[in-house]
Amino acid sequence: MSVNAYRRAQEIAATPRGNEYRLMSQITAEMIAARDAGMKGAALMPALHRNRRAWSTFSTLCAAPDNQLPEDLRARIISIGLWVERHTSDVIRSRESIDDLIVVNRAIIEGLSAENRDAA
Template identity: 70%
Template sequence: MSVNAYARAQQVAATPRSTEYRLMSEITGEMIAARDAGLAGVQLAPALHRNRQAWTIFRNECALPGNGLPEDLRAGIISLGLWVEKYTSLVITGRDTIDELITVNRAVIDGLANANGGAAG
């Protein structure tokens, strides 16, 4: 199977939840690798930037009137997105560590994996 065929099959089979799970897993892995490499503050910028981008997208999507998620879940995601924005500034300026961002992302990953009683997908 060619790489292009595999990519097409993956896109067809992917659900929004599995895509979000994969994205959050990749980003969290990058943050863990950066932390474990001893990076801190501004050195974490690439991993923090990608995490911030993802949370901004989640936050914006949840703010759309046509979003089908329950209102309380949307509000929770928006609140987390705002917290990530503020906390990331503390991490990048060296006033806090990346650990809390990793913890939040892991909780989201677990939630995506367990949604509807099954794996993310």
């Protein structure tokens, strides 16, 4: 089987939660690498932008009337998304550390990991 065929099979078999898990893991790893490289403020923009965009997408999807997640969970995800937006701006201005964003993402990754284990 070629590598491309294997990748297509993986993508077809991937679950939405699995995709979210991988995305958040990749983004969080980028933020950790940037932090560990000593980057501060605007130098963190590439990793921060990707994280901000992911949370914005999650919030938008949760705000959709046809979203089937429980209303309480949707509200919490939207709330986290709003916090990520504000906190990211403070990190870029060197008022806050990127560490809190990493902690939040790790908590989400843990939750998604537990859901994936339970579903298997």
